[in-house]
Structure formats: C-alpha cells, structure tokens
Amino acid sequence: MTITDRADAPTQAPAISLRGVSKTFDTASGPVHALQDIDLDIQPGSFVSLIGPSGCGKSTLLRVIGDLIDPSEGVVEVHGKSASAARKARDYGMVFQQAGLMDWRTVRRNIELPLQVQNVGREERRAKAREMLQLVKLEQFEHHRPRQLSGGMQQRVAIARALSFQPRVLLMDEPLGALDEMTREHMQRHLLGIYQETGTTVVFVTHSVSEAAFLSTDVIVMSPRPGRIAERLHIDLPRYRNDETRVSEQYFAEEAKVREALHSVLDESRSAA
Numbered sequence: 001m002t003i004t005d006r007a008d009a010p011t012q013a014p015a016i017s018l019r020g021v022s023k024t025f026d027t028a029s030g031p032v033h034a035l036q037d038i039d040l041d042i043q044p045g046s047f048v049s050l051i052g053p054s055g056c057g058k059s060t061l062l063r064v065i066g067d068l069i070d071p072s073e074g075v076v077e078v079h080g081k082s083a084s085a086a087r088k089a090r091d092y093g094m095v096f097q098q099a100g101l102m103d104w105r106t107v108r109r110n111i112e113l114p115l116q117v118q119n120v121g122r123e124e125r126r127a128k129a130r131e132m133l134q135l136v137k138l139e140q141f142e143h144h145r146p147r148q149l150s151g152g153m154q155q156r157v158a159i160a161r162a163l164s165f166q167p168r169v170l171l172m173d174e175p176l177g178a179l180d181e182m183t184r185e186h187m188q189r190h191l192l193g194i195y196q197e198t199g200t201t202v203v204f205v206t207h208s209v210s211e212a213a214f215l216s217t218d219v220i221v222m223s224p225r226p227g228r229i230a231e232r233l234h235i236d237l238p239r240y241r242n243d244e245t246r247v248s249e250q251y252f253a254e255e256a257k258v259r260e261a262l263h264s265v266l267d268e269s270r271s272a273a
C-alpha cells in the first residue's frame with residue numbers, strides 16, 4: 001500500500017516503509033494480536049492520520065514506527081534506515097496526548113532540552129528554541145513556566161520541543177485529544193501552519209473524523225482484533241487549508257468519506273464480536 005500526498009505525485013523513495021509488520025503482546029490472559037501483516041509506504045511530506053476503533057492498534061503502529069517497541073515480525077524502514085537507526089539519527093520527533101513538560105524549566109529551556117542532550121552549544125540552543133517559539137507563535141512566553149500556560153499552549157511547546165532538532169518525521173499520538181473543542185480547532189490550525197511551513201512527514205493518531213479529514217493528506221482506517229489496515233483514503237483537498245476549507249462542500253465530502261469507512265469498520269467489528 002503506497003500513500004502519496006498527491007495522486008499524481010512522482011514516485012519517490014518512501015519516508016516510512018513497513019513490510020509484513022505484526023505485533024503480538026504476550027499477556028497473562030494469552031496473546032494479543034495488536035498488529036497483523038501491515039504493509040505501508042508513506043511518502044515524504046505527507047500527513048497521514050491513523051483512525052479506527054479503540055484497541056485496533058493505532059498507538060502500537062505508531063510506536064513500532066518510532067522504535068519505541070519492536071515488531072514481532074516484519075521490517076520497518078525510515079528513510080532507508082531501520083527504525084532503530086532512524087531513532088539514533090534523531091529522525092523522529094514525538095508528541096503525545098500529555099505535553100510532558102518539566103515545570104522546573106522555563107518554556108524556552110523545555111524546548112532546548114533535546115538539543116542539550118545532543119550537546120548543542122548554549123547560544124545555538126537558545127537561538128533554535130526562539131525560532132521554534134516563533135513557529136508555534138509563543139514568542140512572548142519564553143520565560144514562563146509550563147503551568148502558567150493553557151493546555152493548548154503547553155501542547156504547542158511540546159510540538160516546538162519535538163521539532164527543535166528538525167526531525168524528518170513527526171509522530172503524534174492523539175496530541176489534541178485532551179483539549180476542549182474550541183482549543184482543539186485552534187490547535188489544528190496551528191498544526192497545519194507548522195506542517196505547511198516545515199514540510200515534515202507527519203503520522204498522527206486520532207479518534208476524530210473531522211480532524212483526520214481536515215489535517216491529512218491520507219487517512220488510514222484500521223480494524224481491530226487483529227489490528228489491520230482496513231482502508232486507506234486520499235484526502236482530496238488542497239494542501240493549503242484554512243477555516244474556509246472547513247465549511248467547503250469538498251471538505252464535507254471528504255469528511256463523509258472517512259466517516260463512512262470508519263462506520264463500516266465499526267459495523268464489521270460489532271458483528272464479529
């Protein structure tokens with residue numbers, strides 16, 4: 001399965017490639033087949049959302065890509081390297097539902113942390129962190145502590161931190177899941193802006209159909225027990241999207257397409273249960 005950000009895009013080496021990837025967890029109550037036989041190519045610069053019922057393996061797939069867990073079978077390549085080599089080469093930025101910021105450090109020093117770990121010099125670190133603060137539009141909060149910021153702002157800091165070392169791939173596990181509806185829409189606009197500006201390849205786990213349709217170039221619909229790819233959908237919207245996109249006929253049609261695919265997976269998994 002190949003995913004390109006445009007249907008007519010020339011063939012290029014995928015940013016992420018999975019072949020025959022399965023993951024089984026051995027638990028006290030027996031094996032859990034979280035992923036089975038996943039083949040997937042993700043082209044550079046695409047924004048790919050993973051959506052599907054709870055427990056269908058979205059987070060497991062993201063974690064296998066990011067080398068946070070090993071697959072039981074199969075191969076993962078990121079820009080031609082193994083997932084573990086890609087992690088060592090700092091090809092990944094990761095953002096989770098909780099921002100996970102350190103409250104004893106200022107906002108800027110939180111963003112500097114991954115650079116500090118890489119022994120980047122102080123001045124360069126500071127300059128990079130300021131650039132990232134501009135990217136997420138939080139320049140004036142440089143000296144604040146995370147607890148002084150709203151949930152959405154904290155997530156923007158987490159995104160800035162993840163992007164500080166210019167990873168080629170941004171892995172996001174429900175990064176907007178804990179935010180209220182209005183903040184979430186606001187953050188979606190921010191995230192789109194960041195994506196458009198950086199051109200980073202994004203893999204994004206979400207439960208929200210509208211979010212997946214609005215943000216993504218492609219949506220992967222997964223089905224549970226075992227976790228598999230049920231359908232992949234190309235989102236036929238202009239790459240540059242804004243609030244007008246959200247109320248366009250074209251967007252409603254794309255959203256309906258994702259909703260329909262998800263509902264047929266839900267219906268199947270209910271009738272199999």
Ligand SMILES: Nc1ncnc2c1ncn2[C@@H]1O[C@H](COP(=O)(O)OP(=O)(O)OP(=O)(O)O)[C@@H](O)[C@H]1O
Pocket residue numbers: 025026027032033034052053054055056057058059060061227
């Ligand atoms: N560390 C683990 N040990 C045992 N089972 C696990 C582990 N991690 C995930 N699982 C199981 O693997 C399956 C897939 O889980 P995963 O979290 O990837 O699904 P998900 O689609 O992200 O779910 P949700 O939408 O609820 O977050 C589930 O049955 C889950 O219970």
